[in-house]
Amino acid sequence: MKLKFLAAIGLAATLYSCDDTTTGVGEFVADADEITASAQTFEATTKTLKYADLNPNGVFSRTSSAYLGKFTDPDFGTYTTDFITQINCTEDFEFPETTQKIVATTLELSYASFFGDSLAPMKVRVDVLKKAIDDNGEDLDLYYTSYKPEDFYNANGLPLAEQEYAVRDNSWTDAEIDSIKSANGYYPPLVIDLDKKSTWNIGDEQKTGTFSEYLLAKYKEDKNNFKDANAFIHNVLHGFYVHNTGGEGSILYIGDIWLRMKVEYLVERPSTGVVDSTVYTSIPFAATNEVFMSTRLNNSEDALNRLAEEKAHTYLKTPTGLCTEVELPLQEMYEALGNDTLNSVSMSFTKYKNVSENSENNPYKMGTPQYLLLIRKNEVNDFFEQRKNYDSKTTFLGSYSSTTNSYSFSQVNRLISQIFSNMRTKEEPAEGWDKYNTMVLIPVKTETDSQGNTIGLSHDLEVNSAKLIGGEEGEKIKMEVIYTKPKFNK
Numbered sequence: 001m002k003l004k005f006l007a008a009i010g011l012a013a014t015l016y017s018c019d020d021t022t023t024g025v026g027e028f029v030a031d032a033d034e035i036t037a038s039a040q041t042f043e044a045t046t047k048t049l050k051y052a053d054l055n056p057n058g059v060f061s062r063t064s065s066a067y068l069g070k071f072t073d074p075d076f077g078t079y080t081t082d083f084i085t086q087i088n089c090t091e092d093f094e095f096p097e098t099t100q101k102i103v104a105t106t107l108e109l110s111y112a113s114f115f116g117d118s119l120a121p122m123k124v125r126v127d128v129l130k131k132a133i134d135d136n137g138e139d140l141d142l143y144y145t146s147y148k149p150e151d152f153y154n155a156n157g158l159p160l161a162e163q164e165y166a167v168r169d170n171s172w173t174d175a176e177i178d179s180i181k182s183a184n185g186y187y188p189p190l191v192i193d194l195d196k197k198s199t200w201n202i203g204d205e206q207k208t209g210t211f212s213e214y215l216l217a218k219y220k221e222d223k224n225n226f227k228d229a230n231a232f233i234h235n236v237l238h239g240f241y242v243h244n245t246g247g248e249g250s251i252l253y254i255g256d257i258w259l260r261m262k263v264e265y266l267v268e269r270p271s272t273g274v275v276d277s278t279v280y281t282s283i284p285f286a287a288t289n290e291v292f293m294s295t296r297l298n299n300s301e302d303a304l305n306r307l308a309e310e311k312a313h314t315y316l317k318t319p320t321g322l323c324t325e326v327e328l329p330l331q332e333m334y335e336a337l338g339n340d341t342l343n344s345v346s347m348s349f350t351k352y353k354n355v356s357e358n359s360e361n362n363p364y365k366m367g368t369p370q371y372l373l374l375i376r377k378n379e380v381n382d383f384f385e386q387r388k389n390y391d392s393k394t395t396f397l398g399s400y401s402s403t404t405n406s407y408s409f410s411q412v413n414r415l416i417s418q419i420f421s422n423m424r425t426k427e428e429p430a431e432g433w434d435k436y437n438t439m440v441l442i443p444v445k446t447e448t449d450s451q452g453n454t455i456g457l458s459h460d461l462e463v464n465s466a467k468l469i470g471g472e473e474g475e476k477i478k479m480e481v482i483y484t485k486p487k488f489n490k
Contacts, residue, residue, distance in 0.1 A: 036485045037343070040336070042329050044347065044477040046470035048314045049325040049440060050304055054377070058145030059320045059459040060384040061295050064288075067319075067461060068109065068124065069251035070244050071116045074362055076307070076317055076465065077300025081251060082243035084152060086133065086291035087259045089232035095219060095283075096265040098275060102212035103262040107161070107240065109190040110256040115463040116364050118168035120249025126161040126192055127153040129238035130203030135292040140385050145297040145320050145461075153241045157201030160211060160240075161194050167250045186255065202238070215261065229291055239292065251463055257287035295461065311473040313352065316369055318443045319461040324349070324468055325377065326439040326477065331432070333416065334423050337483050342413035342420075344482040349398075349441065350406040352467040366465040369443035372398045372407050373457060377438045389456055394418065397446075397454065407441075413481070 051059055066083040073079070107126060129152050135142060149155075172180075172188050180188055195210040207214055218225050218236045225235040233239065237259075261283045269277040287293055297320045304322060307315050314324040351368070374396040375383060382388075383395065390397045393414045398407040419437055429436035443464060447456035469475050 038483055038485060040481045040483070042333055042479040042481060044329060044479055045327045045472060046314045046349075046468070046474075046477055047325050047472045048308045048310065049323050050308050051320045051323060054323070054380050054440070055144070056146070057141060058297060059461075060140070060143055060381070061145050061297075061459060061461060062143040062387075063295075063458050063461070064255075064293070065295075065461065066109075066242075066254040066257065066287075066293060067251060067295050067297070068242060068244065068254060069114075069116070069122065070248035071251055071364075071463065072248060072300075073303075073364075073366070075303070076321060076366075077303030078248075079251075079300070079319075079321075079463065080244065080298045081295060081319070082149070082241070083254075083293065083295045084129065084133075084147075084149065084239060084241050085257055085287045085293040086229075086233050086239040087237055087257075087285045088229045088288045088291045089226055089236075089285055091228050093226045093232075094223065095216075095263060096281070098266040099216070100264045100266060100278070102216050103264050103280065105194045105210075105212045105215060105259065105261050107192040107194055107242075108256075108258040108260055109192070109242075109252065109254050110186045110258070111167075111190070111252045111254045112185050112187070113253045114167050114187075114250055115253070115366070116167075116250035118250065119166050121164060121166055121247045122244055122250060123162065123164050123246030124190070124192060125159045125243055125245045126194065127157070127159050127241045127243075128200065128202045129153050129241060130157075130201075132234045132238045133292045142292070143294050145295060147294065147296055149241050149243070149296060152239075154201050154203050157203070158197065158199055158206065160197060160200045161192050162245065163192050163196075164246075165190050167252065189256075189258075190252065212261065232285075233291065253462060257293075259285040259287075261285075297461070311471045313471045313474050314468045316372070316441065316443055316464070316466040316468065318369060318464045319459065321465075323443070324441040324470070326374070326441060327434055328416070328437065328439065328479070330416070330419055330423075330434050330437055333479075333481070334420055334433070337481065338420055338423070340483045340485045342417050342481060342483050344410065345413035345416055345479060346408065346410040347412060347477055347479045348404070348406045348408045349477065350404075350469045351400070352469065353405070366463050368400055368466055369460055369464045370400050371444050371446055371457075371460075372400075373442045373444045374398060374409050374412075374439055375442065377440045378436075380440060380442065384457075384459065387456060389454065397444075397457070412479075 066085060067081040070080045169188050177188060195212050198209060200207055225231055263281050263283055264278060266275050267277050267279050268275045299321050307322060315322040316324060373390060392411050396409045396412060398409045400407055423433055443460035444457045445460050446454045449455050470477055
């Protein structure tokens with residue numbers, strides 16, 4: 001009997017693999033026991049949903065990347081991003097014993113990619129945080145993208161640094177930039193001089209002297225201030241708030257952040273044996289996963305509201321802009337197939353070539369989200385906060401295919417079978433089974449291991465968008481179902 005049932009499943013898979021035969025209802029008898037494999041199509045309804053409707057705090061962004069810049073798109077409006085970061089200090093750090101001074105201190109932002117105009121003039125400001133942030137993993141609100149930076153720095157105080165920049169640093173030739181990029185994957189970094197200001201603030205306390213002088217004074221005051229990251233963050237440098245104060249046109253995707261100190265110290269002169277020869281060394285402190293970092297994002301609400309109201313299609317917009325809600329026809333499916341075995345349920349979401357008419361005239365077209373997570377709407381926050389991975393049972397990962405210009409999901413039968421079980425044994429939710437199990441499509445980034453296996457997902461925080469076929473008044477999304485119906489269920 002088992003072999004006969006497997007044969008039926010094999011025939012069902014053969015039927016499913018042929019697109020021409022999965023539209024509508026098909027049926028065949030597998031063998032004498034009459035295990036019948038059939039195909040049927042149902043229709044799901046989609047609509048555009050603002051991320052803010054999932055969580056008014058934005059999206060959970062506990063990643064090792066940071067983003068900086070401002071860009072205005074003709075369709076999606078103005079988008080700005082900035083970040084807070086702490087700086088790590090190595091265990092039992094010590095300056096050279098004969099250190100004379102810290103000659104210069106810089107904040108270096110290394111980026112492998114960017115969005116927008118590489119020549120757009122921008123202006124960045126760096127403020128010192130007014131208090132240490134103790135990230136014990138319990139205050140998850142710290143990692144949501146709508147946090148208020150005013151809670152962490154003195155907006156009326158004096159900044160540590162202000163500097164103009166562009167993505168394309170003209171102090172480097174094209175050949176030099178290409179050489180650097182090919183060597184380590186990064187463009188020449190944005191280097192911010194932290195010693196130009198002689199007065200600056202830590203909260204309400206105004207400091208006099210350069211930042212380099214301040215760092216060395218804190219070390220001489222007590223070397224234990226530099227003994228580890230916790231001591232450094234609480235006693236020396238609480239962290240930085242890095243944000244734009246002028247210009248627009250580009251977004252940096254920052255991978256590495258370094259606080260770099262150029263130190264002058266003395267060594268023994270070989271010819272005399274006297275310690276009086278001056279040398280210099282560079283000492284880097286990094287922003288790492290062991291210390292706190294979080295990105296703040298802001299989108300034009302008017303533009304998002306306008307796009308969310310369009311009903312002939314749906315949108316995806318990252319970061320923290322728009323996603324697509326999917327309502328499955330569960331009650332209809334249950335009434336038709338509630339006692340049958342669902343062997344396969346697949347659905348595909350097709351992308352329009354361009355987001356809108358404006359896309360043709362926009363020289364800085366957004367990228368396409370490469371991965372979408374299909375998940376229950378009411379499970380989104382827990383999924384990202386708890387750093388879960390998709391399981392192809394209740395959560396599903398679909399990748400963009402340039403060949404079909406679509407995102408495809410299979411094995412959705414596992415979720416629907418579980419819901420059918422609940423429909424048989426549990427009380428119906430007040431809003432009904434369809435609404436209670438509403439799904440959403442969320443653009444995500446994947447984390448992989450050395451074998452290429454996906455080991456984690458996070459929100460896509462790069463500038464991407466897609467316009468999908470669907471919408472409340474648009475084309476319905478086809479759900480192709482393969483199921484088996486034993487004789488006693490016919």
